[in-house]
Amino acid sequence: MELMDGTRLLANRCKRRNFLLGAGFLTGLTIASQWHPVLASSRFSGYPFSLGVASGDPLPDGVVIWTRLAPNPLSGGGMPLVNVPVRWQVALDENMKRVVRRGTVLATPELAHSVHVDVRGLNPDRWYWYQFQVGKEVSPIGRTRTAPASYSYTQQLNFAFVSCQDWQNGYYTAYRHLAEENLDLVVHLGDYIYEYGPQSGGPRQHNSPEIITLKDYRDRHALYKTDPNLQAAHAAFPWIVTWDDHEVDNNYANLIPEDNQTQEAFRKRRANAYQAYYEHMPLRQSSLPKGPDTLLYRRLTFGNLAEFNVLDTRQYRTNQPCDDGLKPRCPQAFDTNATMTGSEQEQWLRKGLDQSRSRWNVIAQQTMLAEYNFNSSPGVGVFNVDQWDGYVAARNRLLSFLNQRQPSNPVVITGDIHSSWVHNLKLDFNNPNSPTVGTEFVGTSITSDFPTSFIAPSQAALINNPHTKFFDGAYRGYVRCNLTPKRWQSDYRVVSSIVDMNASVKTLASFVVQNGQPGAHLN
Ligand SMILES: [Fe+2]
Missing domain, CATH: 3.60.21.70 (Alkaline phosphatase D (PhoD))
Structure with a gap:
């Protein structure tokens, strides 16, 4: 479960004593690049989660969660050329109290210290929250949702x-x-x-x-x-x-x-x-x-x-x-x-x-x-x-x-x-x-x-x-x-301006397709 992205680029040569980042949270098998040592201290020149978090490609039992360590995001990222263990966890609640999955993944220089965790073992059709941690720095909390079970009746x-x-x-x-x-x-x-x-x-x-x-x-x-x-x-x-x-x-x-x-x-x-x-x-x-x-x-x-x-x-x-x-x-x-x-x-x-x-x-x-x-x-x-x-x-x-x-x-x-x-x-x-x-x-x-x-x-x-x-x-x-x-409805949501950060949003037009009848109708 903790073996995540980039395994093709990585070899399992890391020793646990290399980690200084809360060993109690590390869960056994960890992976390291054969070309780079593991980070020996967790001090960064800036906030490492400056690019936020994301999730994607939901399945009934899993979703990919993403972040990239970039304390200096506009100029190369600002990370040293070392592998950095990043802890992640997925919870049932927005306060990250009821954690259901957790692990550690290495952010490597080869992939610009980006992290893609293919979290599995989740339940279908429900919300989850996720967060990353490196050293004492924690990421914003993201929210994500699994897909409904395969071919299950899905209302909406x-x-x-x-x-x-x-x-x-x-x-x-x-x-x-x-x-x-x-x-x-x-x-x-x-x-x-x-x-x-x-x-x-x-x-x-x-x-x-x-x-x-x-x-x-x-x-x-x-x-x-x-x-x-x-x-x-x-x-x-x-x-x-x-x-x-x-x-x-x-x-x-x-x-x-x-x-x-x-x-x-x-x-x-x-x-x-x-x-x-x-x-x-x-x-x-x-x-x-x-x-x-x-x-x-x-x-x-x-x-x-x-x-x-x-x-x-x-x-x-x-x-x-x-x-x-x-x-x-x-x-x-x-x-x-x-x-x-x-x-x-x-x-x-x-x-x-x-x-x-x-x-x-x-x-x-x-x-x-x-x-x-x-x-x-x-x-x-x-x-x-x-x-x-x-x-x-x-x-x-x-x-x-x-x-x-x-x-x-x-x-x-x-x-x-x-x-x-x-x-x-x-x-x-x-x-x-x-x-x-x-x-x-x-x-x-x-x-x-x-x-x-x-x-x-x-x-x-x-x-x-x-x-x-x-x-x-x-x-x-x-x-x-x-x-x-029974129906598909598309609402064209438009903002009043793209040069005003406080612009309002409205529905410009709305179209419907009925099941079994190709073609759109103004709603
Ligand atoms: Fe374009």
């Missing part, structure tokens, strides 16, 4: 999904409000960090140039994680996270970067970015990167009510057609070999949907699946070819599959575009009489910009996209979802 699930939190563009007031919601879970759909250098015009700025090295990516994640509202949202609920492009580089596809980097240089950059992502997220060891590769797509089930298919549409995708951007489609946009997911993930998704016993089958992914013609006039359509509109054959395969195999209530949740949308997913978007095979809810950003000049043209183009039931580009926020066996 409340979750919110979020994406796109450009630090420079605004404050995380949306997270302050999200942390106060009644939720079981948060799903993050990508653009957790942005890779850019400092840009003026927003209320705060990145503190370093465009990020390339492992240290760069670590420091950028740490900068974001210092935000108290983001920390509060992590401490309140378990999260399921996936990435989009900005965790590495704008609009990258597989090993093709945005700018002129060699493939070898970009391979190294992607490895750096993926490693720093793992180090800062509450992920299982199955998502530990292997060089430039990381297995991030995965499936999480909540009783018989909902199953989340969490996709990775960046790591395996083919290059964007027609040189990217917003434009009429070139022939490559219809290439049958073009892929968002890669064929392995595509097969995995189909198989999972086919075998699912859940009422709601969620596809949690990055860019808009529905077609959207941004041209408001008749004639040649204009499409965002970084979205599934640039991968038409791959989309058609998925939509045809939904039509033929009819998995129960497919609902796609999407980020990336920094604006709010609701789409009915049509088998053929050019034929309004074609069957609706699913529903897509696209959430706005936490802070990232949707240029105001795009709002009116996007709005005007609704006339050419009758399957699109809602669009808003003015507001930032998150989408709160309430699921029961």
Whole structure:
């Protein structure tokens, strides 16, 4: 139980006498790096839990709890190059009195002194609280929740999904409000960090140039994680996270970067970015990167009510057609070999949907699946070819599959575009009489910009996209979802401002999907 993350990197060479940290709490077997000694004193240059705590990927019997020791978070973390034993405990109460699981894990320099504990042996469908300790320093207490027992009757699930939190563009007031919601879970759909250098015009700025090295990516994640509202949202609920492009580089596809980097240089950059992502997220060891590769797509089930298919549409995708951007489609946009997911993930998704016993089958992914013609006039359509509109054959395969195999209530949740949308997913978007095979809810950003000049043209183009039931580009926020066996409700929760830390929150619009009837209706 106490053998946690990074065992691949670690060897069991540690002697108990090396620990000076409350030996009574240490529970037998402990692991140490073969390359580094264990910390001989527990004095730090600052508070080691400056990045807060988090939990994620809940199972019926367990959850991952996370922290990272970083007394100097904005410049390398500030930890000595030694292994540091970190104690953890999980309790039934918020005062950490009724402890049900505890252990010690080593924070190692190889993983930037991050800690991922895959706590098991918990009971399904209940709240737990957790805390870390190193020396005399204790972390904030986090709250988390296990998933309902496999295929058990589950009456309700409340979750919110979020994406796109450009630090420079605004404050995380949306997270302050999200942390106060009644939720079981948060799903993050990508653009957790942005890779850019400092840009003026927003209320705060990145503190370093465009990020390339492992240290760069670590420091950028740490900068974001210092935000108290983001920390509060992590401490309140378990999260399921996936990435989009900005965790590495704008609009990258597989090993093709945005700018002129060699493939070898970009391979190294992607490895750096993926490693720093793992180090800062509450992920299982199955998502530990292997060089430039990381297995991030995965499936999480909540009783018989909902199953989340969490996709990775960046790591395996083919290059964007027609040189990217917003434009009429070139022939490559219809290439049958073009892929968002890669064929392995595509097969995995189909198989999972086919075998699912859940009422709601969620596809949690990055860019808009529905077609959207941004041209408001008749004639040649204009499409965002970084979205599934640039991968038409791959989309058609998925939509045809939904039509033929009819998995129960497919609902796609999407980020990336920094604006709010609701789409009915049509088998053929050019034929309004074609069957609706699913529903897509696209959430706005936490802070990232949707240029105001795009709002009116996007709005005007609704006339050419009758399957699109809602669009808003003015507001930032998150989408709160309430699921029961009978209906799915999505509330578009938006903040009044991203430059005012005291901004209020309201529901901009609310849409419902009824069980067995694909497509959304205004509530
Ligand atoms: Fe974004």
